[in-house]
Amino acid sequence: MSARQTPVMAPGKLLSPTDHNQVLSGFQYVYPVVSRRAGGVSVGVNLNLNNACNWRCRYCQVAGLQRGAPEATDVVQLERELAALLTEILHGNFMQQHVPAAMRQLRDIALAGNGEPTLSKQFPQVIQAVLRQVEAFGLAGKIRLVVITNGSMLHRPAVQAALRELGAAGGEAWVKIDRGSEAGVREVNQVRQTPEQMRSKIERAAACCSVWVQTCMCCLDGAPPDEPAVTDYLNLLASLKGIRGVLLYGLARPPMLEEGRTVSAVTPAWMQQLAARIQAQGIRVERYD
Secondary structure, three states, rough: OOOOOOOOOOOOOEEEEEOHHHHHHHHOOOEEEEEOOEEEEEEEEOOOOOOEEEOOOOHHHHHOOOEEEOOOHHHHHHHHHHHHHHHHHHHHOHHHOOOOHHOOOEEEEEEOOOOHHOOOOHHHHHHHHHHHHHHHHHOOOEEEEEEOOOOOOOOOHHHHHHHOOOOOOOOOOEEOOOOOOOHHHHHHHHHHOOOHHHHHHHHHHOOOOOEEEEOOOOOOEEEEOHHHHHHHHHHHHHHOOOOOOEEOOOOOOOOOOHHHHEEEEHHHHHHHHHHHHHHHOOEEEEEEO
């Protein structure tokens, strides 16, 4: 399948932080979003076209998520699409047609998409393709380069090597930690992971590139995390070495999984209190309710 040369969004269709519909871009692997976190336009790179992931977070906003790994990534097509989208954003009328005035700035390129990106066997080649386009468009040092990961594949030498390349170019890994106990991870992310394993994945990532902990806090069955769960989480954060800080998120869009029916947003006041407790440990926090 050949890549389209320009996005095919309807004229006048404005992007919104509450609508990250990737189909609207007209591309297969890349898509633009207006991001509350970035404070502008973020270009997403989706390596999981089959909506496959090895985790199943209850708050996940991917419709039709399935357990498994992505299909092979066509790196040539992905790079061609990325070049076309960056051309439209930086040199075309994309911003004027599709982005609210206050958000008309390209802020980052993020490998995120509809599943765990490091599951792709072509992940190292994708990182190289992204870095080539960043250099070609003169974006080095001007935008963030981000891999958003659950950290489950950080034991793979190829993944570590790719993150080292990313780190050498100033890129970052945002590693998911939503709870601080094995029971909490099983409840929220529906996988088995111990605090020791969470510390290990942070250490592996931090040896390769700059690392942030990315946390989504939400209510389950109408209740926010209880005090023991919060204490476990704070204790885990206090034990981590080499992190730049915590990206603390609430829900922006409704979960799409069946088990997400009982998931809802925590209040801004609750998030503010948690952020203050994290900061009291000397850890930087960026908060997105």
